[in-house]
Amino acid sequence: MLRPAIIILTLGWLGLFVLAPHLLVVLTSLMTPHPQHLGTYPFTLDAYVQLLDPLYASVLLDSLGLAALTTLICLLLGYPFAYTIAGLSTRWRALLLFLLIVPFWTNSLIRTYAIKLILGNKGLINGSLMNLGLIDQPLQLLYTPFAVVFGLVYILFPFFVLPLVSSFDKLDPGLLEAANDLGASRWQRFRHVVLPLTMPGVIAGSLIVFLPAMGMFYVADLLGGAKNLLLGNVIKNQFLLVRDWPFGAALSVTLILLMAGLLLLYAWSNRRIHRRGGLDDENL
Amino acid sequence: MKIFNRSLVVLLFLILYLPIGVLVVNSFNASRYGHSWKGFSLQWYEKLWHNEALMQAFFNSLTIATLAATIATILGTLMALAIYRYRFRFKAMATGMLFVVMMSPDIVLAITFLVIFLAVGITLGFWSLLIAHITFCLPFVVITVYAQLKDFDPNLLEAAQDLGASESRILLRIILPLVLQAVVAGWLLSFTLSLDDVIISSFVTGPGYEILPIRIFSMVKVGVSPEVNALAALLLALSLLLVTIATLLTRNKAKS
Numbered sequence: 136m137l138r139p140a141i142i143i144l145t146l147g148w149l150g151l152f153v154l155a156p157h158l159l160v161v162l163t164s165l166m167t168p169h170p171q172h173l174g175t176y177p178f179t180l181d182a183y184v185q186l187l188d189p190l191y192a193s194v195l196l197d198s199l200g201l202a203a204l205t206t207l208i209c210l211l212l213g214y215p216f217a218y219t220i221a222g223l224s225t226r227w228r229a230l231l232l233f234l235l236i237v238p239f240w241t242n243s244l245i246r247t248y249a250i251k252l253i254l255g256n257k258g259l260i261n262g263s264l265m266n267l268g269l270i271d272q273p274l275q276l277l278y279t280p281f282a283v284v285f286g287l288v289y290i291l292f293p294f295f296v297l298p299l300v301s302s303f304d305k306l307d308p309g310l311l312e313a314a315n316d317l318g319a320s321r322w323q324r325f326r327h328v329v330l331p332l333t334m335p336g337v338i339a340g341s342l343i344v345f346l347p348a349m350g351m352f353y354v355a356d357l358l359g360g361a362k363n364l365l366l367g368n369v370i371k372n373q374f375l376l377v378r379d380w381p382f383g384a385a386l387s388v389t390l391i392l393l394m395a396g397l398l399l400l401y402a403w404s405n406r407r408i409h410r411r412g413g414l415d416d417e418n419l
Numbered sequence: 420m421k422i423f424n425r426s427l428v429v430l431l432f433l434i435l436y437l438p439i440g441v442l443v444v445n446s447f448n449a450s451r452y453g454h455s456w457k458g459f460s461l462q463w464y465e466k467l468w469h470n471e472a473l474m475q476a477f478f479n480s481l482t483i484a485t486l487a488a489t490i491a492t493i494l495g496t497l498m499a500l501a502i503y504r505y506r507f508r509f510k511a512m513a514t515g516m517l518f519v520v521m522m523s524p525d526i527v528l529a530i531t532f533l534v535i536f537l538a539v540g541i542t543l544g545f546w547s548l549l550i551a552h553i554t555f556c557l558p559f560v561v562i563t564v565y566a567q568l569k570d571f572d573p574n575l576l577e578a579a580q581d582l583g584a585s586e587s588r589i590l591l592r593i594i595l596p597l598v599l600q601a602v603v604a605g606w607l608l609s610f611t612l613s614l615d616d617v618i619i620s621s622f623v624t625g626p627g628y629e630i631l632p633i634r635i636f637s638m639v640k641v642g643v644s645p646e647v648n649a650l651a652a653l654l655l656a657l658s659l660l661l662v663t664i665a666t667l668l669t670r671n672k673a674k675s
Binding site: 136137138141142144145146148149150151152153154155156157159160163173212215216218219220231233234235236237238241242243244245246248249250251252253259289292342346347349350351352353356357366367370371374375380383384387390391394398 | 423424425427428431432434435436437438439441442445494497498500501502505507509512513516517519520522523524525526527530531532533534535537538550554557586587590614615617618621622631632635636639640647650651654655658659662666
């Protein structure tokens with residue numbers, strides 16, 4: 136009695152609230168817009184054609200660019216960060232990871248608002264600089280793409296670092312010793328042992344940062360001003376204001392396809408490491 | 420290199436905590452703007468207390484987070500159990516769906532929820548928020564509980580079965596006590612995830628039931644609202660308490 140009930144509950148909930156909605160979004164993206172309903176017949180590819188419209192294509196490209204920049208900054212700061220933390224003693228490591236997680240469990244909208252307090256015309260940076268007499272006019276930091284990227288990096292950084300730390304943890308120190316004994320230089324050890332083995336962590340982190348970055352409309356709204364900087368802003372407007380649901384749905388299908396592509400890349404990089412027994416032997 | 424790396428870590432932690440520090444300090448600052456200290460004051464806390472709409476949204480958020488975390492924990496524990504213990508059709512699909520929920524960007528999930536609520540005819544408000552929050556918390560509970568289930572000896576369950584224990588007895592008397600720690604950790608994680616959500620809530624919220632992120636969003640979009648600082652300080656204290664409990668729980672697990 137209990138067993139079938141649990142199975143039905145599992146399949147029922149996931150089917151109704153995960154599978155069916157995803158199929159419905161794909162279906163909606165193929166319909167003709169209708170003011171009252173999700174969409175109406177006939178089936179059409181219009182919504183996808185609309186994506187190529189220069190107006191939306193430029194938002195899509197801008198958004199991809201901002202998300203890529205965010206991911207790149209996370210990578211440049213996060214890689215040495217994770218490397219350093221992974222190399223610390225267990226106690227320090229646990230403490231620093233805890234400190235990294237605390238803000239990440241605090242409401243991200245509130246953290247975005249906090250950044251606004253710092254970057255604003257009367258905020259901490261401008262206020263301090265003016266009090267010190269270094270500038271007469273406040274610097275325009277807020278409502279710029281810089282502020283948006285700063286906010287995205289700020290909120291997504293811990294998500295990038297956590298998988299990376301665990302992939303540094305899996306690194307076998309024996310491999311580095313072996314490379315050392317075989318006469319590899321510091322750079323060679325890094326390039327042929329450390330880097331390839333932590334690649335899955337880098338890709339996992341990038342995946343966790345890149346896609347959500349495009350969707351975080353509230354960061355763009357609060358820090359970037361009333362511009363459609365991110366794909367998330369366009370999706371939100373199409374759904375909640377314009378009510379062109381097929382187009383909004385087509386935008387999210389595009390994001391889903393991007394996600395699928397990146398997941399395949401991740402699976403591929405993991406397999407590659409497995410096949411090669413962990414070493415980039417081709418180049419050694 | 421080592422010095423460079425360590426200074427980078429220290430610097431990044433300073434940047435990570437600076438905005439939060441500014442919020443907390445300013446919640447006690449008599450000045451409206453953050454760049455100068457005009458003396459200690461509790462006026463923003465008092466203003467917060469008298470801001471009925473904000474307090475109502477705070478209360479609504481806590482209600483949704485508590486209910487969503489509790490239901491997601493029960494459902495998620497049962498799902499972890501089903502995946503661990505039973506063989507059934509579409510099992511791969513079920514795990515696939517949980518994976519999709521975990522990996523999908525919030526904005527994509529938000530749209531799938533909105534679309535299904537409109538199609539099924541669920542009015543946007545309390546119920547739509549609750550269902551959406553339960554669903555996006557589920558995979559995190561399943562993963563936490565499943566990880567602990569995988570660790571213990573399957574012979575224990577077989578022995579119980581051979582001795583004639585019924586399925587419900589096995590679940591309640593053997594499995595539940597063994598995964599209790601993971602269940603509690605899953606609840607805490609769900610509670611914070613639910614309180615933290617902005618994107619999904621913005622899509623599935625309705626005029627009848629306003630929750631915190633929506634209220635705060637409309638307040639801070641136009642300008643600076645110091646009572647939000649006070650609320651942020653309170654929420655931070657709450658998160659800190661919960662994270663500490665969760666960390667202590669998982670640390671005990673690692674020890675045993």
